[in-house]
Amino acid sequence: MDLEADIVVIGGGMAGLVAGIRATEEGMKTVLLRKGQSATAYSSGAIDIIGYLPGGTVPLGSPVEGLQGIASMFPFHPYGLLGFTDATSDTVSKTIVEKVRTAVSWLKATLLGSSIPLFGDIDSNLDAVTVLGTVKPTCMIQETMWPGSLMLDADSVALFAGVRGFPVFNPRMAAQVFLEHQISNRLPPRKAGHHVLDLAPFGNNYNISSIEIARYLDNEDNLSVLAKTLKKQAERIGATHIALPPVLGFNRARENQLALQDLTGAHVFELLSFPPSVPGLRLQRGLETAFVNGGGTLLVGHHAKMESLESNIVKEVTAVGPRRNLKISTKAVVLATGKFIGGGITGTENGIRESVFDLMTVSESFRIATSITPQKLTNTIALTHMGHPLFGSGLSVDPQFRPITAEEVHAAENLYAAGSVLAGYNYPAEKSGLGVAIVTGYMASRNAVDYVKGVSA
Amino acid sequence: MAKYDVIVIGGGSTGTAVARDCAMRGLKILLLERDDIASATTGACAGMISSGLKYMDEPNIVDMCSDEVVNFKRIARHVMEKNPIITPLLEMSDISSGGNFAEEYSKRAETRDVPPVLFLTPEDSLKIEPTLNPDLIASIYFEEYFISPFALCMLQALDAKQHGADIKTYCEVTDILTKKGSITGLQYFNRITDKMESAKTKAIVNAAGPWAHKIAALAGAKLELRLNKGAHVILDRRVVNVGVIAKAIEGRMIYLFPHENTVLLGTTALDTWEDPDTLVASQDEIEYLLKSMEWVIPSIRDARIIRTMEGVRPLIPTWKIPEGDVTRGYEIIDHEPEGVSGLISFTGGKLVMCRHMAETATDLVCKNLGMESECKTHNEPLPGNSDDVDILALAKEYGVSQHTVERMRARRGSETATILELTCDHPEWKTTICTCEPVIEAELRYAIRATFPQTLNDLRRRVRLGTGPCQGTFCTFKAAAILAEELELSGEDFQLEIVDFLAERWKGKRQSIRGEQIAQEELAQGIYACVGNLDQALEELDYDLKPWEEVL
Amino acid sequence: MSEEEAYQTVLATLKKEAIYPYTEDEMQVVKSIESCINCGLCIQHCPVVAAVGLDRFSGPRSIAVELSRSPPEYWTTADVVYLCTGCGTCREVCPKDVDIPEIVNLIRARIFKHRPDLMPKQLHTADAIIVEHGLAFVPWEDPEEKAESRDMRLERLGLRYIPDQVVKGADVLFYPGCQAEERAQEVKESAKIILNHFKVKFTLLEELNCCGLPATLLGDDKTALELALKLKKKVKDLGVKMLVTTCAGCTSNLARIAERDAWGIPVYHMLEYLVEEIGIAKLSSAFKQSTEEEPLRVTLHDPCHLIKHTSRITMDYAGQILGLIPGVEVTQSYAHDSCCGGGGLVSYHAGDVARAVMKENLAAIEETGATRVVTPCPLCTAQLEDSLFRQGSSVEVDDMTVFIAQRLPQEG
Structure with a gap:
């Protein structure tokens, strides 16, 4: 059967879900196609807005500071594009900051009543601690991940507690890395200890995954044993703060955090972890729930297929499921298919391609990339603050976030793009991934809604 | 100052074989390796112990290779695998060129316990290997063996150690001392202790491969080498049922060999004067291999390339002929006639000959030292080659998955039980650390304690850590923590281990990056840069640029 | 040589x-x-x-x-x-x-x-049955006993019996699948009632054979292929325009083999047939004439073979259909789309694993406060029924085809 929609969103990560939720809030009949699980679900669950300027090595004190820098130096950065308005140039940076503030505040409000309330705002970056013991600047984290006064209070003492048989987090090495880093920056805590907990959700203390522990702790009854050991260990070293891997639960993380704090007397928090991470999945689920509760149609397990983009208007999208194809007629489309992980962008030795509409791709520095060998867009050094330009490649869009062609006109008047399918920013280096997704998803959706309202009027 | 009968320089296949042979004959041995065991030429080879495929017009060498395969089957069967190979013939001219080979090969087939060269119809060929170009007119089938080059070197080194040899990795020889034209000892820089150290000896065996001429020069001796580089493209898994041989664009033989759980596409052969440490596979080499193999396997380009590797062959210096015509035999040069007594060097040779080379060299050393001795390296098994391993029984006994045990067996042979036994005291060591391979924590702990790795990269060579499709994306930080615990590393060194390992993996991944390997890399960057913030930590960590990274 | x-x-x-x-x-x-x-x-x-x-x-x-x-x-x-x-x-x-x-x-x-x-040896036994009978279960030996069992089920559910019919040139082939043929006969009967109600020209097979899914799942590809080819021949001989089934597993598997073996006709689950071919309007008016109007709180269970092997849209249809039935209130279980544990033949040899998989499902069902679970698959129905019964739950389970048939107006 065919479906009808005002707006079809292709892609179910942060950008697509933000676009979808916003569109339903505006009364649009919205269908969102989610092919697999998104890169948002992989993420640490922390929401980076901007941690470093492109190529920068100094952590930004606040996203606002970073946005101002982008406004003046990187006008084609997705954040920079927010400043292309009729207004005069001296208000560009203000425009950008306000747009980002609006989108970010909206997200925070959207998730307020959920099981993953967010902490932080764009007026300052937070120092989040990772499972490696490293520290990274980020804008917002789930409340369970906030380290409290750990790095402020001169007398603080940290306990890093891991789980035996859960290899993602080695508390001993994390404590060591963290303490060395803090000491060299002359910052608290004054001491960091470590402990390995024996939590065996299925009776064995080996090959334990984060999902098992999270689900185990979602059962209230299992928390008390953990609390008892933690209390004892915290007392042993006089810990004021307890760092745990992010496994406090899918549904009860916040309650568990508060309960553990009550029972141990220390500030308990979750570290940032690697995929597949529980907080990332919590975030994904929170957003999906908001979308569905708002009346959006979420079609999981379907990817979008287009024959080709022949006319200037996209009127129909085919959703391909395991054994069924659905034709969805629509008035506008938001393309939020992600980059290489999500599959929105692919690369062969012949060049970089966009996978749904075969739109023109560009490199991080906006050279047409449809025939650049991916290797040419990489550096010799694996990890550098410059990032690899490859991961800054994607679609070039106009200020309305419509993908453009080689002739520099929009590919279709009702096709918008958001999130990491966009070019011009290097999220692993800048620490800006979910931030760009939120803001561009928000803006692309707004433009798409305006377009649909305009056509309908 | 420590005194040795013989000092061997180089921890590749030849160096470790010499150390083993000498030690087994009762000599006091020191082996010095600049990096890690099998970290250069040997580590970049395909691991085929060929019966002499490419040099059928050198019958003596073919005989030797054939015998050596039999010897390896006796001493190291646990790290070997059969490599059935199909050579599709696409044109009539291909058939005529196969004649001599078939005859020479089949003559020696029985000693190696393989069938003679067989001719297969197109239909049968396609049943065995459906990916072949359906236009083939026939195919040639024969069988070779593989040995894990890393395992072979490590086992030879360990066996040498068990016979009393000192094996020192990360020790770079800086000077060779002579007195009146005779070797008296050498100096080396120990990168682990950060100190200059020295040792006394009257005999040095120079098995430094592509650096052998530089070692000879330290003693004032002259050694000519023809350095020739070769690239391999590595695919994520076994995309072919059997090995495939094809002719490249200019008529050289290239191959696609399933090896362990990957496939190797190789190789190129280009004369080189570059520093071997900086070499990576070039775009030309990658395309040459793909283009050439595409002719017989049209779908090869759809396969997932996980990385490339580049190695340098230290060929016997013959000029004015193409690389393919240079003898694959080896030479042992005694530098005594040019006035450096006690130094002998190797040039040429192949992996399959390493034990033979060691035997000849050790015979010469013994003669020079005036002692009589008998070589036993072809009869005494290498560690782990003792019993057959019952996978099902071990998996059940220790509660470890069958696949984990089977992969461990392929790396460890009969040591598998010893490793699993560790999980009795430490059940948590049953945890899988590298999921691609897979490798459990017990094997890592065992390898760290028993096989002297200094870095995570060394550990990779011991257990194939991070060698699968994800190239260390998910195991690097986990394994680094285990290594750090065992070696009592600081937080800074723990992070450096991670970064160094990723740097080495990136060296191979970068040149061929395409397809899903880009998504894989985005994930790796997501972990180590985006979340881990290690991209910002390089300066703070005192990270030294690697030789191949300096060329921007 | x-x-x-x-x-x-x-x-x-x-x-x-x-x-x-x-x-x-x-x-x-x-x-x-x-x-x-x-x-x-x-x-x-x-x-x-x-x-x-x-x-x-x-x-x-x-x-x-x-x-x-x-x-x-x-x-x-x-x-x-x-x-x-x-x-x-x-x-x-x-x-x-x-x-x-x-x-x-x-x-x-x-x-x-x-x-x-x-x-696992239990799978060898299962395979032997498929090979011998061409069905996933040992068929009834005595046709009379089978009919008795059917009648008892129908009586309990207040459904009437419509005799089986095999009609060449019918529009629709109704394929009940092994479970509805041999065990949950009420599902087969309900489907006939529904098709009859909407005056669909349908036929059954002269002799049912398994779609081959269990053979595929246990690895007996040869038998699976034989069954598929046998079925194709039967379908071709009947000359129908489409196939409708009530089993989730049959839906996805038949869709797969019909495409693979070029049957040239579409395969629908009953839900798809009702929404896409009969249409919401007809359904709606049918339910309005229904006499069965007791308020009922139900929750849906999504069969994996529909949502993850066919298309998630099928369960949107299920929701739409339930929404048309007077008195039915649907409450969503948070685990509505998670596996019932009945798939993959796991329950044949590792019952503890199958039950463990089901555990969360049951808790989620209880949490909804619904008194009935409805699911468009007789296998899921059986698995859920068994598990809920074991844990002493009062929640009842209905196959959705039965649930729909019960709420159509009774006909003379």
């Missing part, structure tokens, strides 16, 4: 090395694993991992990677590969479309063929 001898010599070596050459079809399946980036999302979403832990069931990624990377080691996966319920969650969440359920089938087929000793 003759050509044949040469070929046999090669095969002997390959067998010794446990290399069983992939056919081109198999290579296409295995090829999808190339895209795996090891992210672990499949493991994070796998209902079996969640239920029994990663150590017992190492998860979809591990199975896929183990086989594909080194085919000669296929047999080593025998200790985990039979614990997969085939729910398809892994493929659905995979950002790279890795077709893990198909790979699981492929490994099982290799073990079945080359190392049957490593296969």
